[in-house]
Amino acid sequence: MKNVSTQQAVIELEGISRQFSTQDMTTTAVSDINLTINAGDYVAITGPSGCGKSTLLSILGLMDTPTTGTYWLAGQEVSGLSNNQLAELRNREIGFIFQSFNLIDELSVWENVALPLFYSPSKGVGAKQAALAALDKVEMKHRSNHFPSQLSGGQQQRVAIARALVMNPSILLIDEPTGNLDSHNGDIVMEMLSELNNAGTTLCMVTHDSRYANKAKRRIDLLDGRILGSTHRKIA
Numbered sequence: 621m622k623n624v625s626t627q628q629a630v631i632e633l634e635g636i637s638r639q640f641s642t643q644d645m646t647t648t649a650v651s652d653i654n655l656t657i658n659a660g661d662y663v664a665i666t667g668p669s670g671c672g673k674s675t676l677l678s679i680l681g682l683m684d685t686p687t688t689g690t691y692w693l694a695g696q697e698v699s700g701l702s703n704n705q706l707a708e709l710r711n712r713e714i715g716f717i718f719q720s721f722n723l724i725d726e727l728s729v730w731e732n733v734a735l736p737l738f739y740s741p742s743k744g745v746g747a748k749q750a751a752l753a754a755l756d757k758v759e760m761k762h763r764s765n766h767f768p769s770q771l772s773g774g775q776q777q778r779v780a781i782a783r784a785l786v787m788n789p790s791i792l793l794i795d796e797p798t799g800n801l802d803s804h805n806g807d808i809v810m811e812m813l814s815e816l817n818n819a820g821t822t823l824c825m826v827t828h829d830s831r832y833a834n835k836a837k838r839r840i841d842l843l844d845g846r847i848l849g850s851t852h853r854k855i856a
């Protein structure tokens with residue numbers, strides 16, 4: 621574990637690089653990334669196609685391993701952990717939200733949200749109550765017995781956000797949350813994310829959309845795999 625001075629850091633990256641090598645070519649997807657995300661932060665990682673956003677998010681989500689550098693998640697240095705330990709850490713600390721909502725059509729809204737709890741140590745005890753509480757946070761409790769096909773795209777994404785929240789993770793990693801939504805529903809989902817952050821949820825979002833990146837408290841601009849700059853949003 622890291623020392624106490626970094627207690628508030630949910631994510632810390634030091635000198636993270638990721639290269640992809642084939643026999644005759646090496647591509648550097650991200651290079652020398654240093655980044656700290658503290659509890660309560662709302663960070664947007666943005667930049668043009670191919671700048672390394674997905675690679676960085678995969679590393680943050682423990683789905684890919686950096687070639688060099690050190691990553692601490694919730695104070696735990698992740699290199700050297702077994703696949704089982706990584707899965708356990710991921711389930712405990714991270715909630716994922718993707719562009720596609722990935723809801724299961726055959727399950728009701730609350731069952732979709734409750735599903736991660738059946739794979740957790742609690743084995744589903746208290747799952748319905750927890751699912752309804754998470755749905756309440758995204759103003760979808762009134763649709764708990766509906767099925768995904770009966771919801772709008774924006775509502776489905778809000779259910780997916782509730783599913784990401786239900787395990788009470790340290791951070792939500794969000795990949796292009798409005799990619800499958802029209803601008804009206806996209807705006808509603810972005811508003812919901814801001815409200816969750818105002819209520820204390822830590823967010824890290826990847827988006828190529830500058831307008832949405834500017835909704836975050838801190839915007840990290842990537843170019844050619846490197847951090848070009850970091851901007852803090854001025855709070856009016």
Ligand SMILES: Nc1ncnc2c1ncn2[C@@H]1O[C@H](COP(=O)(O)OP(=O)(O)OP(=O)(O)O)[C@@H](O)[C@H]1O
Binds near residue numbers: 669671
């Ligand atoms: N598995 C891989 N093998 C080789 N090169 C890869 C691999 N994955 C990514 N890259 C390269 O790394 C760079 C960064 O890719 P990445 O997908 O992270 O960018 P991105 O910013 O997410 O792009 P987009 O917005 O288009 O999804 C690109 O040049 C890409 O071609």
